[in-house]
Amino acid sequence: MTHDTRIPGFHRLSPEQRRETVFGANPTVSDLFRTGGWDPSTSARWVEDVLGPMALPFSVAPNFVINGTPQWVPMVTEEPSVVAAAAHGAKLAAGRGGFFAQAGDAVATAQLQLQVTDPVTSWRLIEERSAELLALLAPLDPALIAHGGGPLQLECGGVFEDELIVHLHIATADAMGANVANTFAEALAPHLEGLTGGAVIGRILTNAFPRRLTRVRADFDVASLAHGDFSGALMADRILRLARWAERDPLRAVTHNKGILNGLLAVTAATANDTRAVAMAAAAHACGPDGLRSLSRWTRSGDGLTLSGELSLPLPLGTVGGLTVAHPLVRHVLEAIGLTSAARLCETTAACGLANHLAALRALAGEGIQAGHMALHRRKAGTDQ
Numbered sequence: 001m002t003h004d005t006r007i008p009g010f011h012r013l014s015p016e017q018r019r020e021t022v023f024g025a026n027p028t029v030s031d032l033f034r035t036g037g038w039d040p041s042t043s044a045r046w047v048e049d050v051l052g053p054m055a056l057p058f059s060v061a062p063n064f065v066i067n068g069t070p071q072w073v074p075m076v077t078e079e080p081s082v083v084a085a086a087a088h089g090a091k092l093a094a095g096r097g098g099f100f101a102q103a104g105d106a107v108a109t110a111q112l113q114l115q116v117t118d119p120v121t122s123w124r125l126i127e128e129r130s131a132e133l134l135a136l137l138a139p140l141d142p143a144l145i146a147h148g149g150g151p152l153q154l155e156c157g158g159v160f161e162d163e164l165i166v167h168l169h170i171a172t173a174d175a176m177g178a179n180v181a182n183t184f185a186e187a188l189a190p191h192l193e194g195l196t197g198g199a200v201i202g203r204i205l206t207n208a209f210p211r212r213l214t215r216v217r218a219d220f221d222v223a224s225l226a227h228g229d230f231s232g233a234l235m236a237d238r239i240l241r242l243a244r245w246a247e248r249d250p251l252r253a254v255t256h257n258k259g260i261l262n263g264l265l266a267v268t269a270a271t272a273n274d275t276r277a278v279a280m281a282a283a284a285h286a287c288g289p290d291g292l293r294s295l296s297r298w299t300r301s302g303d304g305l306t307l308s309g310e311l312s313l314p315l316p317l318g319t320v321g322g323l324t325v326a327h328p329l330v331r332h333v334l335e336a337i338g339l340t341s342a343a344r345l346c347e348t349t350a351a352c353g354l355a356n357h358l359a360a361l362r363a364l365a366g367e368g369i370q371a372g373h374m375a376l377h378r379r380k381a382g383t384d385q
């Protein structure tokens, strides 16, 4: 198995050669990719009314260096040029040390909607007893506690007429956290009712994940951004103008952010995580009072030599629970490429989002995205010569 993922000509290898580069000679991997990890005796039970599997291409993007360590990045996407864009963005970032990322604490938040005659007094009662209430929940998930997670805090999430919204924050360790948040919220509900005399209506996770931010930053050598007739300096200037456009115009911000989600969701899908949760968390984070805003920030150093990009967004991803461990292909790939902690997975996913974003902005600022994109579309259709 290779550790440095900067392999010249990786994109020209056959799928078999790529697998050998990433995993070494490994018959288990060959078998898993032949079946796509589908096991007729168990996979049909993953969801309901199954007819059979549907194959999508599973790729790994090379060139990523994240917090000083090389990383293969698994991606599943139907869109041509997204994997090439990630690899290209990562290569440009590697020239300046790669991506510097930090996954914040893994925290999920559940909300409980309590109908009660006096919401303010009810909140005081709950707050006074919060340590006791949290202690009741911990034994429900001993595995979570053993891995350093558990219920953290109760918070007032708002008062609406005769309703009190209670927030329950939970440390989720390596899990995405939806199941444990919903289990804890449902278990907490009767205790809140007993304490306040109210009735809990809704009790469910918020997919906004307001306490689960991942940050990533990368510097790019401005000279390396040169493209066709455009100098690196002109490209940096045009990228900054694109970034400013997205900051001012919600319609442009949607597409600008979509270039980030191209990377985020491809990694989310390849790791069998919940793509809808990641998409909604990102959208919620990007929402400002006047509509959608850019998820990224771009700046140029005073000497003009460095362009820096930053992303910060909630990433609800896990490496335990759900299909991430039940899917043999996903489990094997994650173990083999060292993506076994939720923190590293969040950092890698954010880095991929930023790599895709830079590559999209660079194409847009240069000759436009269609030249490269359409060549890849033709290759997909088998009509290129």
Ligand code: MEV
Binding pocket: 079, 255, 256, 257, 258, 259, 260, 262, 360, 361, 364, 369
């Ligand atoms: C296409 O999948 C993504 C882009 O539209 C992103 C952008 O406009 O910044 C190229």
